[in-house]
Amino acid sequence: MANLVLYRKYRPQSFSEVVGQAHIVRTLKNAVAGNLISHAYLFCGPRGCGKTTLARILAKAVNCKNIKKAPDDKAGEPCNACASCLEINQGRSLDFLEIDAASNRGIDEMRELREGARFAPTTLAYKVFVIDEAHQLTKDASNALLKTLEEPPSHAIFILATTETSKMISTIVSRCQRFDFLKLTxxxxxxxxxxxxxxxxxxxxxxxxxxxxxxxxxxxxxxxxxxxxxxxxxxxxxxxxxxxxxxxxxGIVDIEILSRFADLLSQKKASEAVEFLNANLERGMDPQEFAKNILSYLRQIIILKISPAMQETLAPGLTQEQRETLGKQAENTDMKLATRALKSFMDAEQQMRYADIVQLPLELAIIDTCIPNS
Ligand SMILES: Nc1ncnc2c1ncn2[C@@H]1O[C@H](COP(=O)(O)OP(=O)(O)OP(=O)(O)O)[C@@H](O)[C@H]1O
Ligand SMILES: [Mg+2]
Ligand SMILES: [Zn+2]
CATH class of the missing domain: 1.10.8.60 (Helicase, Ruva Protein; domain 3)
Known part of the structure; x- marks a missing residue:
């Protein structure tokens, strides 16, 4: 275990360990405990928020030999100890297949899957197919999958996962029980x-x-x-x-640097801002990272000017002190200047990708901000 990367080492093995996604966890547990299992699920949502994790837990739960029924408060939880749970946990089950649709996007692969789904499971009660990045399937492959989903064998369960539901054909989406995952707070x-x-x-x-x-x-x-x-x-x-x-x-740009830089902009001190930027670049600050960070910082200033109540949602990572600095900065910055700065730095960030002198677009953005009509 020692050399496993943290995100794998700490992958939840049961429903109770999953953080957030409470609506999904509750529904899935109830379905397992109440024997109301669907044959096609669609897990949609942003990356890294628990889709694959919950697909694996669900696969164990539907197959677990020690599953508890309601009203036990562990109802629907896999035991992680029976032969089925262990087989899946150790990645050696022939009846639990994870398919990456990004690299198996074609019709042949989906036909193969359909053939495979027809055969009864070898050891588990259900054959579970997890199709990751399901939006990457080609149109033909999607249609082949649709056929399978229309008449799924009773021993098969399909769990489709995607970060981009809008790219999936609607007939597939409507065939599945859909769960929308949320970003974690x-x-x-x-x-x-x-x-x-x-x-x-x-x-x-x-x-x-x-x-x-x-x-x-x-x-x-x-x-x-x-x-x-x-x-x-x-x-x-x-x-x-x-x-x-x-x-x-x-390589994260220090918030003190961003705040000092924004001060220089709002005081229209162009030459000091250029010097300050270059001094920090010489100390090893990454120009792209700086551009990204100053954009997000200027955005915070503008939104705070419009709605001070948004501070908590905007910048939850800040300390009380940094929060106060940002608040004051928003008060003292002229709205016109702030929007001009944001536009100029947005352009700069784009141009930097192609610039030979990588900080030049940033320097021009400083000048545009501090000396309008220059
Ligand atoms: N809701 C969560 N609760 C607990 N851990 C989580 C959760 N979401 C993500 N993780 C952690 O992040 C790792 C990756 O999560 P997972 O593979 O489930 O993400 P995903 O939604 O499938 O992402 P992707 O769209 O990139 O495939 C897990 O191993 C776990 O450590
Ligand atoms: Mg995943
Ligand atoms: Zn079990």
Whole structure:
């Protein structure tokens, strides 16, 4: 277990370990406990929020030999100890198939799947097919799959997972019982990271975990991968991991830098802003990362100007102090200047990809912001 990446090591093995997605977990558990299993499920939602995880738990639950019925509060949970659960957990079941539709997108693969689904399961009660990235199937393949879903063998269950439901043919979508997964909240991610750090016996500041959580985009897997990078970098050291260290390891631009830079813009100090930018680039700050971060920072300023109440949702990763700074900055920044800055830096971020002098578009954006009509 020791060298497993964190997100695999901490993949939930039962419904109760899944974070969030409560509406989905409850419905699936009830379905298993009440023998109301559907033959086709569609798990939609953003990446890294539990689709594959829940597909595997469901596959175990429908096949578990020790499944409890209501009113037991463990009703519907797989036991993770019987032969069926173990077979699936160890990835050696012939009746549990995970198909990546990104690399098996054609009609032949779907025909093969259809043939395979016809045969009775070898050891499990149900054959479970998980089709990941289902939106990547070609049109012909989708139609072949549709046929299977229209008359599924009674021993087969299909779980389609996708991050882009809108790209799937509607006839498939309407054949499936659909579950919409949600991004995890900042506090859910924070709690998981804290829990993992404790289990891994690693000391890390809460502020450091906040930095990671706010850079995960609501995907727990991404948060866990970032945590992994930080732990690996820090391996063998005894002292507590700080927020500052995390920013350095992950190449995240320090919020103090963004705030100082935004101050210079709002005071229209073009030359100081250019010098400040270059000084930080020389110290190793990544220009692309800076462009991305300053955009998100300027966006926060603008939204805060319009609706101060949005602060919590906008920047949940900030400390109280940083929150106050951002609030003050929003008050002191002229709306026209802020929108002009945002537009200029959006252009800059695009142009940087092709620029020979990578910071030049940023410098021009500074000038456009501070010296309009220049
Ligand atoms: N809701 C959740 N509860 C607990 N852990 C989660 C949850 N979502 C994601 N994780 C963690 O992230 C890892 C990846 O999750 P999973 O594979 O289920 O994501 P996914 O939704 O299938 O993503 P993708 O669309 O990229 O395939 C899991 O192994 C687990 O560690
Ligand atoms: Mg997945
Ligand atoms: Zn079991």
């Amino acid at each position: 900042h506090s859910q991610i924070l709690a998981c990271l804290a829990d993992i750090s404790k289990k891994e016996d690693t000391l890390i500041e809460e502020a450091a975990l906040r930095v990671i959580a706010s850079h995960s985009g609501g995907a727990l897997r991404d948060a866990e991968s970032l945590l992994d990078r930080v732990f690996t970098f820090h391996a063998g050291k005894k002292e507590e991991i700080t927020a500052k260290a995390v920013q350095e390891i992950l």
